[in-house]
Amino acid sequence: MGNIDEAKEELEKILNEKEYTDYSDQSSTIFSNWWEKVENRLADQLEQSFPSLEKISMLAELILTIIIVAVLALIAIALFIIVRNHGRKRKFREATPLQAMKEIDWSYQMHLTEAMKLEKLEKFSSATRHLFLALLLYFHEKEWLEARIWKTNWEYFEELKKVNQQSADQFHHLAYFFDEATYGEREVQKEEYVQFRKVVMTYLVEVDE
Known part of the structure; x- marks a missing residue:
């Protein structure tokens, strides 16, 4: 029982250490940082192509969102086709x-x-x-x-x-x-x-x- 308590205390100590907290914070923000970089780059491209266009940042975010949704939809469709084909092959091998x-x-x-x-x-x-x-x-x-x-x-x-x-x-x-x-x-x-x-x-x- 004493070993278990010691292990719990050691784990809590590790979790409270600054290095671990910093690493956790860094991991949680990596996606938002990536999103911001891509959004800014897309906004720069739009600004160069359409200098008179207003609200460039909002448009860039919208376009980026649409692209990501489209990619996720394509992945979902691909997975559906793979699962369906697997089912068809299984039936072909088993059905009399x-x-x-x-x-x-x-x-x-x-x-x-x-x-x-x-x-x-x-x-x-x-x-x-x-x-x-x-x-x-x-x-x-x-x-x-x-x-x-x-x-x-x-x-x-x-x-x-x-x-x-x-x-x-x-x-x-x-x-x-x-x-x-x-x-x-x-x-x-x-x-x-x-x-x-x-x-x-x-x-x-x-x-x-």
Whole structure:
């Protein structure tokens, strides 16, 4: 107990010393000093460029504030994009597109027919799902991959890479959109769906669009 009391007294002594107090004061004012220097420099530039302009210092402070807010906003946007992309990659590696035996027992033509029915009902998110499954099972029939309920899109992508790199890259892009429509609770718009269907149909050449 005596050691603890001695340690407390020693700490209080250090905190009360002039050197520590001076260092603390210096640290607390370093930002304000930097701000003032930058503001003065900006004010000098504005005064040289616009000598007739009044209240230069206020304008300089306003401009500096706007710049800092803009930079912070850009940082926030960048962080949001990084987090979102990380989430998309995680879903891509973990999500399994085939959810039931019925889905894998259907042929790709059956999934395509179902997609066309849902498209007419303007249920574009559900139609997107069936279009993607049609593509997946089409690749299965071509023996470019082996469709299984437990497999993820990442595993299918790795299998496709061994057969056709271009198709694998296209599948990668389509799978991200499929994940957002199926697991991300994204309401697919008609224009997005039409573009998605256009790409899928370049593979399903045996079926009339």
